[in-house]
Amino acid sequence: MNIAVCVKRIPKTAEADIFIEKDGKDIKKDHLVFALNDWDGYAVREAVLLKEKYGGEVTVFTVGPEESKEVLTRCLAMGADKAVKIEELPSSDGHLIAKILTQALKDQSFDLILTGVQAEDDGWGEVGVALAQMLGFTHAAIVTRIEIDGNRALIRRELEGGIEEALELKLPAVLTIQTGINEPKYVSLAAILEAEDKEVREVGIGEIGLTSKEPLNATVDQLSFPPAGKMAEILKGSPEEVVTQLTEIVKKKRG
Amino acid sequence: MDFELSNRQKQIRLAAREFAEGELAGIGKECDIKEDFPKELVKKAAQLGLLGCFIKKENGGLGLGFLEHAIILEEFWRVDPGLGQVLCSVTFGAEELQLFGSEEQKKKFLPPLVKGDWIMGFSITEPEAGSDTSSATTSAQKVGDEYVINGNKVMITNGTVANFLLVYCLTHPEVTSKSKRHSIILVETDRPGYKADRIHGKMGIRASDTANIYFNNVRVPKENLVGTEGNGFLQLMKFFDHSRAWVAANGVGLAQGAMEQAINYVKQRKQFGQTIASFQITQFKIAEMATLIETARSLAHKACWNLDRGTIDPQLSAMAKWWSCNVAVRIVDEALQLHGGYGYLDDYPIERFYRAAKILEIYEGTKEVDKMMLGRRFLTIG
Numbered sequence: 088m089n090i091a092v093c094v095k096r097i098p099k100t101a102e103a104d105i106f107i108e109k110d111g112k113d114i115k116k117d118h119l120v121f122a123l124n125d126w127d128g129y130a131v132r133e134a135v136l137l138k139e140k141y142g143g144e145v146t147v148f149t150v151g152p153e154e155s156k157e158v159l160t161r162c163l164a165m166g167a168d169k170a171v172k173i174e175e176l177p178s179s180d181g182h183l184i185a186k187i188l189t190q191a192l193k194d195q196s197f198d199l200i201l202t203g204v205q206a207e208d209d210g211w212g213e214v215g216v217a218l219a220q221m222l223g224f225t226h227a228a229i230v231t232r233i234e235i236d237g238n239r240a241l242i243r244r245e246l247e248g249g250i251e252e253a254l255e256l257k258l259p260a261v262l263t264i265q266t267g268i269n270e271p272k273y274v275s276l277a278a279i280l281e282a283e284d285k286e287v288r289e290v291g292i293g294e295i296g297l298t299s300k301e302p303l304n305a306t307v308d309q310l311s312f313p314p315a316g317k318m319a320e321i322l323k324g325s326p327e328e329v330v331t332q333l334t335e336i337v338k339k340k341r342g
Numbered sequence: 343m344d345f346e347l348s349n350r351q352k353q354i355r356l357a358a359r360e361f362a363e364g365e366l367a368g369i370g371k372e373c374d375i376k377e378d379f380p381k382e383l384v385k386k387a388a389q390l391g392l393l394g395c396f397i398k399k400e401n402g403g404l405g406l407g408f409l410e411h412a413i414i415l416e417e418f419w420r421v422d423p424g425l426g427q428v429l430c431s432v433t434f435g436a437e438e439l440q441l442f443g444s445e446e447q448k449k450k451f452l453p454p455l456v457k458g459d460w461i462m463g464f465s466i467t468e469p470e471a472g473s474d475t476s477s478a479t480t481s482a483q484k485v486g487d488e489y490v491i492n493g494n495k496v497m498i499t500n501g502t503v504a505n506f507l508l509v510y511c512l513t514h515p516e517v518t519s520k521s522k523r524h525s526i527i528l529v530e531t532d533r534p535g536y537k538a539d540r541i542h543g544k545m546g547i548r549a550s551d552t553a554n555i556y557f558n559n560v561r562v563p564k565e566n567l568v569g570t571e572g573n574g575f576l577q578l579m580k581f582f583d584h585s586r587a588w589v590a591a592n593g594v595g596l597a598q599g600a601m602e603q604a605i606n607y608v609k610q611r612k613q614f615g616q617t618i619a620s621f622q623i624t625q626f627k628i629a630e631m632a633t634l635i636e637t638a639r640s641l642a643h644k645a646c647w648n649l650d651r652g653t654i655d656p657q658l659s660a661m662a663k664w665w666s667c668n669v670a671v672r673i674v675d676e677a678l679q680l681h682g683g684y685g686y687l688d689d690y691p692i693e694r695f696y697r698a699a700k701i702l703e704i705y706e707g708t709k710e711v712d713k714m715m716l717g718r719r720f721l722t723i724g
Contacts, residue, residue: 160353273364274357276391276404279350 088143088235090134091197092167093188093218094127096151096158097208111309114208123158126203128165130264132271133233134201135166141235143198144168150175150187156287163282164274170287173295180305181213188214189221190295199240200261204229215263226261227254231268345640347413354410358392358417370422373549374694377542379428379503380549387429388458394433398440402453407650408584412591412642419595420602422691423698424549426592431499431550435464435508437584438526442569442577447528451506463500463507465529465555466578468493473711475510476520476575480557482511482527487564489513489527491535491557501538501553506530509557514572524574528566535560546697582707583656586663587649589706590642593670596702597638600670600677600695601631607681607690618680627680631673638666657719664712667702674699 098119106115123131134145146169147162149155159170173191176183192200200222202215212228219226231251232243238258243251245265292299322329347355365386373380387393396411397403418426433455439448454460471478480493491511498507506528513525529536535558544552569577605628608619618624645662648655678685678696685692703709717723 157349157352160349161356164353164357273361273390274353275389276354276357276395276406276410279353279357280404282353283350 088137088141088198089196090137090143090145091192091195091200092127092130092134092145092147092162093200093202093214094131094147094149094158094162095124095203095206096121096149096155097124097206100208105312107310107312111311112307114310121154121158123161124203124206126205126207126264126266128203128271129266129268130201130203131162131165131167132269133264134199136269137199137233137235138166138168146171146195146197148173148188148191150179150184159287160279160282161274163285163287164279165272166278168285170285171290172287173290174292176292176299176301178303178306179301180303181211182217182304183301185214185217185221186301187292187295187297188218190297191290192218193222196259198238198258199235200224200259202261202263204263204265212263215261219261222259222261224259224261225256226263227256228263229265230262231265233262233268351410351413354395354406355413355417357390358414359420361387361390361392362417362421366418366422366425370425370549371688371691371694373422374424374546375548375688377540377544377548379551380425381503383425384429384432384461385458388432388456391456393429393458394436394452394456397433397436397452397456401440401448402456404456408588408646409643409650412588412594412646415588416591416595416598416639416642419592420599422549423592423596423599423695424547426595427499427547427550427698430588430592431463432458432461434499434585435462435581438464438508438568438577438581441580441584442526442573444565444568446565447568451528454505460505461500461503463498463504464510464581465495465498465501465507466510467495467497469496473708475578476523478510478512478524480509480511481515482509482513482525484513484564485561488561489564489566491527491529491560491562493557495555495557497541498538498553498555500551501555502540503551504531507555508568510574510578513574517572521575522572524578525571526568526574526577527562528568529557529560529562533560533562545700546694547701579656580654583654583659584649585706586659586712587642587645589702590638590645590659590662590666593666593668593699593702594635594639594642596695596699597631597635597666597670597673600674600692600699601628601635603690603692603695604628604631604677604680607684611682624680627676631676634669634673638662638669642666657716660707660712660716663707664703664709668709670702671699 098116098121103119108115138145145167147167148171150173155172163170205212216228227242227244229245230242231245234241240256240260242254246252322332391404392414395404395406396408399405415430418429468478482489482491509527509529511525511527514523517523537556538553541552608624611618641662645658648658674696678692681692684690
């Protein structure tokens with residue numbers, strides 16, 4: 088199986104202090120730690136597990152700056168076989184990233200392309216699905232389980248309320264991967280050393296037939312913090328009255 | 343001059359950090375309270391290649407350096423000093439085998455350490471011989487093709503869990519020169535006459551196994567001699583020139599962990615209507631901590647880098663050891679202070695770090711011994 092995984096290097100924002108740039112269009116990133124996007128980590132691990140089960144090769148792609156190579160090295164240490172870093176443009180949106188990846192991936196006969204459901208920073212959740220459309224591949228999003236049967240992928244996707252949908256897709260397909268699809272494994276030092284012998288290619292924008300002036304479909308207008316508002320409703324009254332109120336609220340929320 | 347860690351070293355640091363946060367954080371407190379030595383943790387770490395990475399490839403290791411070893415240990419000690427000690431002690435003494443062991447010894451005793459199947463120790467200290475190592479009296483007498491060992495050692499790391507120990511023995515009591523009377527002999531702990539009693543009640547690093555050891559006519563084949571007879575003292579000093587460099591990293595890790603805990607605490611603790619992080623004194627304290635850690639890490643890394651390029655600079659190793667360990671003690675003190683009363687309760691890990699830190703200034707050579715050696719070198723006193 089020839090598998091491609093598209094990954095992103097993101098700033099870890101979940102537990103960090105966030106400050107917005109003066110122009111309001113981005114967050115300050117100087118003090119943040121950068122790493123492999125969490126969803127993409129699950130995607131890489133899933134690709135490696137599929138390779139171990141069905142044979143084949145895993146190639147990791149990223150669109151990013153020089154520093155993105157650290158993330159690629161990490162993916163190689165996780166078991167990917169090859170890595171490709173594509174030059175990034177000064178500004179991009181999900182659609183453009185998908186376009187860039189399409190150009191890089193289209194002539195390479197991949198059976199399966201995995202991406203994370205979304206990125207931890209901007210959370211647009213677009214690239215995987217747009218990529219499928221542009222490549223003309225079938226796709227499924229928020230995938231929680233994958234099995235391969237010949238030229239078909241038997242997958243499960245996550246819906247609301249704990250329900251899963253089972254689907255059968257014909258390969259080649261793009262799947263966006265949900266966290267928790269597999270058990271992450273610690274990276275060993277031996278794997279880190281082996282990764283140094285694996286191929287990391289760098290591809291310029293011109294090489295894939297694009298220019299640095301590609302049009303954007305969406306631009307960020309403004310970033311702001313959510314307004315501080317009521318976070319808690321204090322229930323007043325005697326214990327019996329409070330319990331009654333609380334029971335009503337819980338009943339209503341359960342629907 | 344490139345001060346940046348290589349790509350490989352950054353990956354190793356990340357791998358060690360994830361392992362520490364995933365496997366050490368959850369059990370550190372309980373292992374400390376119960377004085378629990380977690381053998382499964384040793385195995386897990388070994389499987390990832392995190393133990394003894396400086397052991398050469400031909401001896402079953404990854405053939406990396408003391409700098410990589412230091413990077414890994416810093417990550418362990420940042421999360422839990424006691425478990426960091428457990429993990430760094432598994433291969434404590436392997437440096438001596440690599441420096442002075444025979445090919446047979448290296449091939450037999452080093453690979454199982456790397457795999458996490460065996461644990462070793464280095465048995466040096468005695469009731470009457472701590473800093474004064476040349477006064478050690480545990481004797482090893484040559485009888486036919488064997489050495490017969492008698493004596494007792496105290497406060498030996500891994501005394502009750504090790505598969506084998508390197509033992510610092512008096513073999514030439516008749517020799518006048520104090521540095522030519524000892525030898526280092528390998529003793530498998532299942533030899534008849536070997537007894538180890540676990541010491542309880544350590545102030546800190548309580549997960550680590552520490553024991554008093556009794557040798558009662560323990561016989562080992564003469565092939566168990568490591569290096570040459572009578573050369574034990576000098577071989578031991580060479581060992582310390584290596585171990586001090588990475589022990590410094592234990593201090594760096596503990597200090598880093600303590601500082602991060604303090605930073606998290608002061609950013610959320612409010613008094614007088616604001617976070618205590620907003621007070622200038624707090625900011626000064628954190629600034630000083632961060633700077634001291636930077637000096638400690640730089641010195642530890644330089645000492646390790648120096649070893650890895652094939653040179654031994656005893657001064658650099660001694661400086662790194664006493665400085666980084668002293669930094670750890672000072673920083674953890676201030677970090678606990680910043681927690682206020684809550685720092686005194688075991689709800690927060692800082693008290694465990696505080697209790698652990700002190701040993702760093704005592705073991706592997708007290709800071710006084712380090713400074714004595716440095717003072718004499720710089721003043722060129724014999």
